[in-house]
Amino acid sequence: MLKLEKLVIDNGGFELSADFTLAAGSKAAIIGPSGAGKSTLIGGIAGFHPIVSGRLCWNGENLTGATPGARPLAMLFQDGNLFPHLSIAQNVGLGLNPDLRLSAAQWDRVNQALARVGLEGMGTRKPAALSGGQQSRAALARVLIQGRPLLLLDEPFAALGPALKVEMLDLVDTLVAETKATLLMVSHDPQDARRIADQVILVAEGAAHPPRETISLLDNPPPALRAYLG
Amino acid sequence: MARRAQPIGHRSGVGAAAIVAALILGALVAVALRAESGRGLGPSDWGAVQFTVVQAALSAGFSVAIAVPVARALARRRFPGRRILIALLGAPFILPVIVAVLGLLAVFGRNGWISVALGWIGLPPLQIYGLHGVVLAHVFFNLPLATRLILQGWQEIPAERFRLAAQLGAGPRAMWQLLEWPMLRQIVPSVLAVIFAICLTSFAVALTLGGGPGATTIELAIYQAFRFDFDLGRAALLSCIQIALTGTAALIALRTARGDGFGSGLDRPVQRWDARGKAARVLDGGLIMLAAGFLLVPLAAIVLAGLPGLVDLPVTVLAATLNSVFVAGISTLVTLALALPMAIAVALGRGGFVEFSGLLGLAASPLVIGTGFFVVIYPVVDPALLALPVTALVNALMALPFALRILVPRARQVIDRYGRLALTLGMAGRPFLRRVLLPRMRAQIGFAAGLSAALSMGDLGVITLFADSERATLPLQVYRLMGAYQMQAAAAAALLLLAMSMALFWLLDRGGRWHAEA
Numbered sequence: 010m011l012k013l014e015k016l017v018i019d020n021g022g023f024e025l026s027a028d029f030t031l032a033a034g035s036k037a038a039i040i041g042p043s044g045a046g047k048s049t050l051i052g053g054i055a056g057f058h059p060i061v062s063g064r065l066c067w068n069g070e071n072l073t074g075a076t077p078g079a080r081p082l083a084m085l086f087q088d089g090n091l092f093p094h095l096s097i098a099q100n101v102g103l104g105l106n107p108d109l110r111l112s113a114a115q116w117d118r119v120n121q122a123l124a125r126v127g128l129e130g131m132g133t134r135k136p137a138a139l140s141g142g143q144q145s146r147a148a149l150a151r152v153l154i155q156g157r158p159l160l161l162l163d164e165p166f167a168a169l170g171p172a173l174k175v176e177m178l179d180l181v182d183t184l185v186a187e188t189k190a191t192l193l194m195v196s197h198d199p200q201d202a203r204r205i206a207d208q209v210i211l212v213a214e215g216a217a218h219p220p221r222e223t224i225s226l227l228d229n230p231p232p233a234l235r236a237y238l239g
Numbered sequence: 240m241a242r243r244a245q246p247i248g249h250r251s252g253v254g255a256a257a258i259v260a261a262l263i264l265g266a267l268v269a270v271a272l273r274a275e276s277g278r279g280l281g282p283s284d285w286g287a288v289q290f291t292v293v294q295a296a297l298s299a300g301f302s303v304a305i306a307v308p309v310a311r312a313l314a315r316r317r318f319p320g321r322r323i324l325i326a327l328l329g330a331p332f333i334l335p336v337i338v339a340v341l342g343l344l345a346v347f348g349r350n351g352w353i354s355v356a357l358g359w360i361g362l363p364p365l366q367i368y369g370l371h372g373v374v375l376a377h378v379f380f381n382l383p384l385a386t387r388l389i390l391q392g393w394q395e396i397p398a399e400r401f402r403l404a405a406q407l408g409a410g411p412r413a414m415w416q417l418l419e420w421p422m423l424r425q426i427v428p429s430v431l432a433v434i435f436a437i438c439l440t441s442f443a444v445a446l447t448l449g450g451g452p453g454a455t456t457i458e459l460a461i462y463q464a465f466r467f468d469f470d471l472g473r474a475a476l477l478s479c480i481q482i483a484l485t486g487t488a489a490l491i492a493l494r495t496a497r498g499d500g501f502g503s504g505l506d507r508p509v510q511r512w513d514a515r516g517k518a519a520r521v522l523d524g525g526l527i528m529l530a531a532g533f534l535l536v537p538l539a540a541i542v543l544a545g546l547p548g549l550v551d552l553p554v555t556v557l558a559a560t561l562n563s564v565f566v567a568g569i570s571t572l573v574t575l576a577l578a579l580p581m582a583i584a585v586a587l588g589r590g591g592f593v594e595f596s597g598l599l600g601l602a603a604s605p606l607v608i609g610t611g612f613f614v615v616i617y618p619v620v621d622p623a624l625l626a627l628p629v630t631a632l633v634n635a636l637m638a639l640p641f642a643l644r645i646l647v648p649r650a651r652q653v654i655d656r657y658g659r660l661a662l663t664l665g666m667a668g669r670p671f672l673r674r675v676l677l678p679r680m681r682a683q684i685g686f687a688a689g690l691s692a693a694l695s696m697g698d699l700g701v702i703t704l705f706a707d708s709e710r711a712t713l714p715l716q717v718y719r720l721m722g723a724y725q726m727q728a729a730a731a732a733a734l735l736l737l738a739m740s741m742a743l744f745w746l747l748d749r750g751g752r753w754h755a756e757a
Contacts, residue, residue, distance in 0.1 A: 055659075055663060056662070057244060057662070076662070076667065077662035077663050078662055078664065078666070078667055079665070082663070086660060089656050089660060092660075092679075094678045094679055103666065107665045107670040107671075108669070109674060151664075
């Protein structure tokens with residue numbers, strides 16, 4: 010269970026407050042107007058923005074002051090999720106050991122993860138030799154291999170076309186179901202939320218509201234959400 | 240407020256900056272403590288101060304005055320070889336001073352090509368030694384720099400402005416008033432200040448082409464106080480004056496400086512519809528050819544003069560070459576060992592002190608630092624024994640500001656772009672350095688290393704204070720051969736020096752880019 014107790018996150022002077030819990034295994038979409046603090050919320054949970062007050066806990070473990078690498082989560086950013094000078098296999102291997110000292114068995118796991126996302130035999134290529142969709146798949150292979158209980162997505166598929174984006178969301182859905190991870194994803198598009206998320210966290214006017222069930226919230230939006238949805 | 244998490248620490252950068260500051264400021268303090276103000280400045284010392292300022296002002300003035308029309312010609316003409324010519328304008332930065340001086344002597348000297356030609360028509364030969372020789376050499380070195388900086392200003396005028404001006408029917412005169420004059424008014428003062436500051440600390444040029452009562456710079460006076468009178472107190476006093484002068488000039492140059500410097504791209508396609516007249520075309524073409532000739536003919540002269548002597552180079556030259564390679568190698572390693580952590584610290588936003596100590600090398604002249612080190616070392620151990628290591632260290636300190644300028648922007652870019660990803664993957668610290676930062680900075684590290692090695696290879700400065708007759712670097716050996724009037728051997732050694740400097744730069748710069756990914 011992810012617990013945000015009276016959390017205040019600072020993003021260069023902008024402060025976002027959040028006070029809610031999210032059950033383990035949930036799939037939550039974070040929606041709201043641009044500039045409202047969606048990325049601040051996810052960045053605070055990941056450890057990139059300092060927590061000014063309150064507590065952040067995962068299954069009873071206090072994460073409030075932990076460094077980003079020490080938190081039990083994997084994260085994908087809007088862009089730059091792969092190191093261009095490392096091969097695809099190396100990029101995925103980082104999920105097992107950040108210094109890339111891997112045993113033969115671990116390299117096997119890397120190849121299995123690549124096969125799982127449909128990139129069999131492409132491990133030796135550099136990211137530049139892959140299409141945008143394939144690059145997303147490679148990043149997801151790393152997420153798979155990291156096996157962290159929390160997955161944060163900060164719109165990593167925003168640059169993909171609509172069909173490709175749906176494909177990636179479906180892949181995320183299967184991977185999350187396999188690993189039983191808890192998913193938190195920023196989204197601009199209510200359709201994404203309907204497609205994959207069972208909960209929606211609305212972020213507006215400097216506050217993150219507690220998660221609500223997707224269908225009921227979107228079908229019957231409160232005023233702040235209605236203003237955003239238009 | 241808690242700081243943002245970072246993928247790499249800044250402590251070693253602050254440590255490196257502290258070492259640099261301690262070395263440079265320590266040398267300055269040693270100099271200040273040793274200075275004997277009892278006798279005050281004699282007339283010859285004031286003469287040196289005056290000459291230093293006058294030659295620097297003239298050098299800056301002539302360089303910029305010629306650079307403006309040359310840059311305009313380069314900005315508005317397209318011709319085959321233009322790119323190469325512009326790239327060549329960066330070469331004097333790593334050209335050993337002593338090589339250029341020999342080249343200039345071969346063209347403008349008493350027995351040079353021009354003097355010989357003058358002799359045919361019954362005119363006396365040129366006199367190169369003295370103020371005009373010093374200024375000539377400084378213009379040779381700084382005209383290309385000024386041209387590059389001013390050309391950059393021209394090319395930063397957006398192409399759309401020229402299109403708009405052309406659409407409004409602006410001719411050359413209107414174009415000048417509308418676009419070119421406002422740009423020059425912004426750029427020229429900073430270019431003047433930079434070149435003035437560079438020429439203030441000129442040593443090797445004054446050593447070879449100046450001298451005598453009327454043409455001695457402060458740096459040269461420090462050297463003479465050392466070598467001829469062994470008057471450390473006076474050398475230190477002169478050093479204090481030099482510190483005040485270069486410190487002020489460096490401050491002015493920094494204040495007027497624009498953010499960017501050498502090495503940035505210079506080839507955006509700007510279409511020009513003015514200046515299509517025949518007169519303008521002939522003028523521009525003539526200017527470009529004259530400037531290119533002024534830069535290339537002395538280099539060609541040194542190649543021609545040096546080639547015959549290459550086969551039987553004296554053994555001393557070969558020994559000096561080995562010394563120089565050793566000095567350049569050590570200096571490059573020290574530069575990188577200091578510059579990399581400092582660049583990382585600056586990129587992390589821990590600027591302040593680190594940036595300050597990175598700039599110290601610009602404000603202090605090599606001879607002043609050398610004097611300080613000498614004052615400290617002399618009572619303990621024979622300075623000649625440490626001639627090569629000290630030269631390497633001072634060279635590294637002088638190269639540091641340039642290395643930082645190359646490394647910092649890239650370090651910032653890599654940390655900004657990949658820092659967060661590395662953090663979520665738990666790569667903070669060594670893995671980030673080894674797997675991400677260093678591989679992605681390879682091209683810049685190679686460029687900085689090449690620059691640093693070439694600068695050190697060609698440097699003729701501190702070594703003159705420390706070396707005894709047993710020890711020499713290649714530039715010092717060239718100078719000694721000149722002093723002994725062995726001009727053929729000097730030219731051959733200079734050609735070797737030129738080749739070594741360029742080869743070192745090329746190897747390291749290329750090495751950095753070899754198989755590098757974008």
